[in-house]
Amino acid sequence: MPAAPLAMHPLAITAFTATTAVGRGVASLAAARDERRSGLVPNDYTEAATGVALSTWIGRVAGLEDVRLPDEWQALDCRNHRLAWLALQQDGFVDAVRAAIARHGASRVAVLVGTSTSTIEASEAAYRHFAQTGQAPSAFDDPALHHLHATTAFVRDLLGAHGPCATVSTACSSSAKVFAQAARLIATGVVDATVVGGVDSLAAGPLFGFHALGLVSSQPCRPFDARRDGISLGEGAGFALVERSGAATDPLLVGYGESSDAHHMSSPHPDGLGARLAIEAALARAGVGHAAVDYINLHGTATPKNDAVEAAVVAALFPPTLRASSTKGTTGHTLGAAGIVEAVVTLIALRDGIAPGMRVGVSTDPLPDDACGPQIRFDDAAHPLGIALSQAFAFGGSNCVLAFSRDIDALRAARSR
Amino acid sequence: MKPLRVAVRGIGAWAPGCAAWPALRDALRDPGFAAAVDGPRRPSPALLPPAERRRVPDGVAVALEVGREAIAMAGPLATGSLASVFASAHGDLAIVDYLCATLAGDPTLLSPTRFHHSVHNAASGYWGIATPSMGPSTALAAGDASFALGLLDAVTMVVAESRPVLLVVFDTPAVGLLARVAPNTALFGAALLLAPAGTADDAPVLTLSIAPRPSTIPSTANAAFHALCGSSPAARALALLERLAQADDTTVDYPMDDTSTIALHVGPAAPPDATAAAVIE
Numbered sequence: 001m002p003a004a005p006l007a008m009h010p011l012a013i014t015a016f017t018a019t020t021a022v023g024r025g026v027a028s029l030a031a032a033r034d035e036r037r038s039g040l041v042p043n044d045y046t047e048a049a050t051g052v053a054l055s056t057w058i059g060r061v062a063g064l065e066d067v068r069l070p071d072e073w074q075a076l077d078c079r080n081h082r083l084a085w086l087a088l089q090q091d092g093f094v095d096a097v098r099a100a101i102a103r104h105g106a107s108r109v110a111v112l113v114g115t116s117t118s119t120i121e122a123s124e125a126a127y128r129h130f131a132q133t134g135q136a137p138s139a140f141d142d143p144a145l146h147h148l149h150a151t152t153a154f155v156r157d158l159l160g161a162h163g164p165c166a167t168v169s170t171a172c173s174s175s176a177k178v179f180a181q182a183a184r185l186i187a188t189g190v191v192d193a194t195v196v197g198g199v200d201s202l203a204a205g206p207l208f209g210f211h212a213l214g215l216v217s218s219q220p221c222r223p224f225d226a227r228r229d230g231i232s233l234g235e236g237a238g239f240a241l242v243e244r245s246g247a248a249t250d251p252l253l254v255g256y257g258e259s260s261d262a263h264h265m266s267s268p269h270p271d272g273l274g275a276r277l278a279i280e281a282a283l284a285r286a287g288v289g290h291a292a293v294d295y296i297n298l299h300g301t302a303t304p305k306n307d308a309v310e311a312a313v314v315a316a317l318f319p320p321t322l323r324a325s326s327t328k329g330t331t332g333h334t335l336g337a338a339g340i341v342e343a344v345v346t347l348i349a350l351r352d353g354i355a356p357g358m359r360v361g362v363s364t365d366p367l368p369d370d371a372c373g374p375q376i377r378f379d380d381a382a383h384p385l386g387i388a389l390s391q392a393f394a395f396g397g398s399n400c401v402l403a404f405s406r407d408i409d410a411l412r413a414a415r416s417r
Numbered sequence: 418m419k420p421l422r423v424a425v426r427g428i429g430a431w432a433p434g435c436a437a438w439p440a441l442r443d444a445l446r447d448p449g450f451a452a453a454v455d456g457p458r459r460p461s462p463a464l465l466p467p468a469e470r471r472r473v474p475d476g477v478a479v480a481l482e483v484g485r486e487a488i489a490m491a492g493p494l495a496t497g498s499l500a501s502v503f504a505s506a507h508g509d510l511a512i513v514d515y516l517c518a519t520l521a522g523d524p525t526l527l528s529p530t531r532f533h534h535s536v537h538n539a540a541s542g543y544w545g546i547a548t549p550s551m552g553p554s555t556a557l558a559a560g561d562a563s564f565a566l567g568l569l570d571a572v573t574m575v576v577a578e579s580r581p582v583l584l585v586v587f588d589t590p591a592v593g594l595l596a597r598v599a600p601n602t603a604l605f606g607a608a609l610l611l612a613p614a615g616t617a618d619d620a621p622v623l624t625l626s627i628a629p630r631p632s633t634i635p636s637t638a639n640a641a642f643h644a645l646c647g648s649s650p651a652a653r654a655l656a657l658l659e660r661l662a663q664a665d666d667t668t669v670d671y672p673m674d675d676t677s678t679i680a681l682h683v684g685p686a687a688p689p690d691a692t693a694a695a696v697i698e
Contacts, residue, residue: 005578046524050520050524052523052524052525107627107629107676107677116536116537120513120516120517123513123517123595124517124520124521126517126594127517127518127520127521127594128520128521130521130594131518131521131522136594136597140594140597140598142598143598143599145598146595146598146599147506147507147558147560147598147599148506148507148508148537148558149506149558149559149560149563152559153560156674162674162676162677164566164569164627164673165559165562165566165673165674166557166558166559166566166567166569166570167557167558167559168555168556168557169508169536169537169538169556169557169558170537170538170541170554170555170556171536171537171538177555180553181555181570181573183577184570184573184574184577184578185573187573187577188418188421188573188576188577189418189419190418190421190569190573190627204520204524205516205517205520205527205532205535208520208524208525208527208532209516209527209529209532209533209535210532211527212527212528212529212532213529213532213533214529258553258554258555259551259552259553260541260542260545260550260551260552260553260554261545261551262545262546262548262549262550262551263546264546265533265539265542265543265546266533273551274551277551394538395533395536395538395542396536396538396539396541396542396545397542397545397546398538398541398542398554398556
């Protein structure tokens with residue numbers, strides 16, 4: 001293994017937002033926490049889209065069917081772009097980016113978006129149209145709609161940024177890894193700011209694909225619960241504006257760690273070795289010790305294997321005072337958007353001084369798994385939080401852990417602990 | 418921005434008629450080169466156990482094989498923590514076509530193996546398992562600029578983290594309905610093992626900067642390869658590979674979008690430059 005990375009220059013998060021099954025914008029996630037509300041509902045998506053029912057629960061963003069893109073973007077209309085557009089309208093995010101472009105220049109602002117399936121729903125619909133009529137729909141001839149980078153290019157064009165623009169697609173770690181890339185683009189002087197984000201709308205491919213792998217629960221998912229039996233898929237989108245410097249009160253990206261499991265395409269390393277490497281690298285870049293971490297937003301998919309391995313890693317590395325929880329019972333697993341949605345949940349926790357608990361099922365009481373140490377919490381706790389991690393562990397063994405600080409004072413305090 | 422400098426320590430390639438970098442290097446020096454029509458359809462990825470070599474999709478096969486060639490050329494190298502970047506505009510189009518066609522028929526027949534092959538990071542995942550490497554690995558796409566943005570991602574990682582990074586870029590031929598929206602016609606893959614400048618005495622040095630001006634698709638002297646640059650985003654790597662084959666001071670531009678360009682300079686090995694070391698503090 002290489003030497004531990006040096007501490008990195010902390011970067012300001014000057015704006016952030018997320019839209020999920022519990023609603024639009026940051027306030028909806030805070031309200032769902034306070035109301036102990038899950039956004040999961042019985043799956044009505046696959047039957048409407050494909051004619052085939054699938055018995056599971058999903059985290060569906062309400063009202064996407066009624067979102068209308070501005071006229072100049074109608075050729076690119078699809079569920080993923082409606083979700084991206086809707087998410088960008090929340091929390092003053094577009095205005096914050098335009099102000100950053102005015103400060104730095106459009107060519108000094110990059111756009112990096114994570115997604116696992118991008119606009120595949122539009123391609124799936126075109127194939128269905130072809131199967132039923134023998135002809136592809138005329139809109140299928142727009143190549144700008146049918147590729148993995150489509151949504152990222154759409155977001156860049158909406159925002160008017162002209163810096164480097166790329167789509168990261170490492171399954172469920174996609175929109176966590178964009179923070180690491182943003183840090184490198186800023187550290188090397190390529191740009192001064194980066195819009196990072198993730199967008200993944202519901203599509204038949206992941207629903208039937210994860211079902212074929214036997215990883216989908218027929219009930220609302222129950223992370224870290226002894227009765228858990230699989231994931232609930234969700235859709236979501238979120239964005240953050242990462243800048244070289246900001247106000248003294250801005251939250252900070254203070255570290256990142258990436259690794260590969262080198263073990264199996266769809267099953268985690270049994271000892272969580274890749275997860276540990278990513279956690280250690282994130283802490284080394286943050287320049288803080290394990291005891292300085294107040295909260296971890298876990299990957300916590302509610303598959304039997306992921307949660308057992310992740311709970312054991314947390315129990316081995318962190319003191320019992322740590323508070324750790326998963327967001328999947330609230331939003332569902334938003335795949336390529338999970339990294340940004342859960343980074344936003346982590347930033348809300350730091351802002352509010354509330355370590356969120358977990359929803360297991362829509363209205364059931366938790367039955368903690370034996371693998372859970374005292375770090376895994378099902379109840380909310382009001383508690384000043386200085387440093388928090390957000391963990392994403394993906395298909396293909398792609399791991400990414402992000403470290404955030406409430407503000408610069410909290411980072412200084414943590415580094416001296 | 419200050420130009421970013423990296424050493425090119427290894428090269429791997431697979432293109433129609435050229436099963437490895439030495440063959441492609443010779444072909445790039447020959448303006449009249451034309452690929453034989455009866456060449457192998459895809460490489461056999463030597464990193465995998467023999468039974469698995471035929472089972473993986475084309476994109477994974479070509480990515481693993483060009484990556485293996487690039488690190489072999491660099492000589493002894495600790496691969497256990499080697500970082501990697503896999504860039505592809507569309508991933509594996511045959512798998513995407515299968516997925517969409519199956520979902521349009523009977524979605525319950527979807528193969529779990531083909532589903533896990535459909536993730537864009539399939540090649541990245543197989544690479545980690547096969548080498549084996551637990552280093553960071555990214556899979557990205559940027560449309561027609563996928564090679565240029567993959568290169569930028571790898572170069573910024575080399576410079577920011579002072580570590581070698583393997584860049585792999587690949588495209589697969591379009592299949593079925595998708596052929597209408599993706600012009601890819603050929604299987605193509607290339608790999609560059611990049612390292613901090615000054616760490617390898619005899620390796621050519623690549624200098625990258627971003628220029629606020631438009632540019633056009635970079636060209637190669639050979640007409641067949643030039644046509645490939647136009648139809649496969651990954652094959653645009655051929656323009657840089659041609660300059661690397663010449664081993665002279667030379668430049669090549671890659672459009673990043675309609676308004677800006679990733680400008681590359683290729684030069685012979687340069688003396689160590691302390692200022693190119695770690696930037697993250």
